[in-house]
Amino acid sequence: MKFFVDTADVEAIRELNELGMVDGVTTNPSLILKSGRDIIEVTKEICAIVEGPVSAEVVALESEAMIAEGRKLAQIAPNIAIKLPLTWDGLKACKMLSGEGHMVNVTLCFSANQALLAAKAGASFISPFIGRLDDINLDGMELIQDIRTIYDNYGFETEILAASIRTVNHVTEAARIGADVMTAPPEVIAKLAAHPLTDKGLENFLKDWEKTGQKIL
Ligand code: G3P
Numbered sequence: 548m549k550f551f552v553d554t555a556d557v558e559a560i561r562e563l564n565e566l567g568m569v570d571g572v573t574t575n576p577s578l579i580l581k582s583g584r585d586i587i588e589v590t591k592e593i594c595a596i597v598e599g600p601v602s603a604e605v606v607a608l609e610s611e612a613m614i615a616e617g618r619k620l621a622q623i624a625p626n627i628a629i630k631l632p633l634t635w636d637g638l639k640a641c642k643m644l645s646g647e648g649h650m651v652n653v654t655l656c657f658s659a660n661q662a663l664l665a666a667k668a669g670a671s672f673i674s675p676f677i678g679r680l681d682d683i684n685l686d687g688m689e690l691i692q693d694i695r696t697i698y699d700n701y702g703f704e705t706e707i708l709a710a711s712i713r714t715v716n717h718v719t720e721a722a723r724i725g726a727d728v729m730t731a732p733p734e735v736i737a738k739l740a741a742h743p744l745t746d747k748g749l750e751n752f753l754k755d756w757e758k759t760g761q762k763i764l
Contacts, residue, residue, distance in 0.1 A: 548722045549599070551708065551730035555582035557592050559733040564596055571599035573674075573710065573730040575630065575654070576606060587623060594624035600672075602652045604630035605640070613640035621649050628652045628671060633661045638668040645669030652708065659693040666703035672728065676711035677721070687711070688720045695725050715739055 549570035552560055555578040563569050572593050579586050590603045603623065605616040617629040617640060628650035631637040637653060645651045645668070652672040653665035657680060665673045675694060677687030694707050706727035712718060713731075715738050721729050 548726065549706075549728040550736065551599070551602075551728055552736065553578070553710065553712070553730040553732050555579050555584065555589050555593070556733065557582075557589065557596070560593055561596055563733060563736060568736060569597055569599070571601060571628075571728070571730075572597050573602040573630070573652070573708070575602075575604045590620070590627070591623050594626055597626070599626065600628040600650055600652070601626055602628045602630040602654075602672075604654065605632075608634070608636060610636040610639035610643070613637065614643050617644045617649065617651075618647075626650075630654050630674075633657075633665060638664055641665065641668040641670050645671065654710070657690070659690060659697055662690075662694040662705075662707075663697055666698060666701075666705040670705045672706050672708040674708045674710040674730075677709055677717055678711035678713040680711075681713075687717070688724065691721055691724050691726050 550568055551571040551573050552563055552569055553573045555574045560572055582589055594601050603620040605613045607613045607616050613631060613636060620629055621627045629644050630652045631640050632655045633653050641651045641653055650671040652674055653670040654674040656662050656673050656675045662673045675690050680687035680690060691709055708728040708730060709721035709726040710730050712729055712735060718729055718739060
């Protein structure tokens, strides 16, 4: 499973990248707002740090304007994935931009049918939002499973990018189902290493080690 970081916080990306945990980055207008940075500047900086795809989202609503914004974002660096919303205009822009050889990430996906359309429009990535479905008492993981089954049924190569990941259980479940990629905030990725039994075990080992009176270095 590839790990993308869902943030426009350059320092957080740099830190995780040094650990080899970053296969890509996803951003969106809300994350750009949170960063307080200019979209072009911050995206350029991220693209210079990370080798994998960096998603940058358009904000236009009509296909022609989306295509123009997408082309401008793609000029930032060769590893830009143009992020487009799952609307008919977004799909139209997806068809055009993916045909031009750009990576496209179709976002705000909340149904299997939407995912089917994105694959047919040539998307490199489809982003189903797990947490936001859970928020309204629907099952985000069921959607990931449905998309996995449908894509496998027909051999679609669009990668399933499990997004709106809020918990460590979301990561486990998405991996179990076989999502190709998950994108999560740095805080969620940091929690993946934590386990109380690891902490307890380490504490006990260190206590016993002290009793041996030995040193390794
Ligand atoms: O990748 C999409 C993500 O940024 C949305 O997450 O937590 O705002 O639903 P959230």
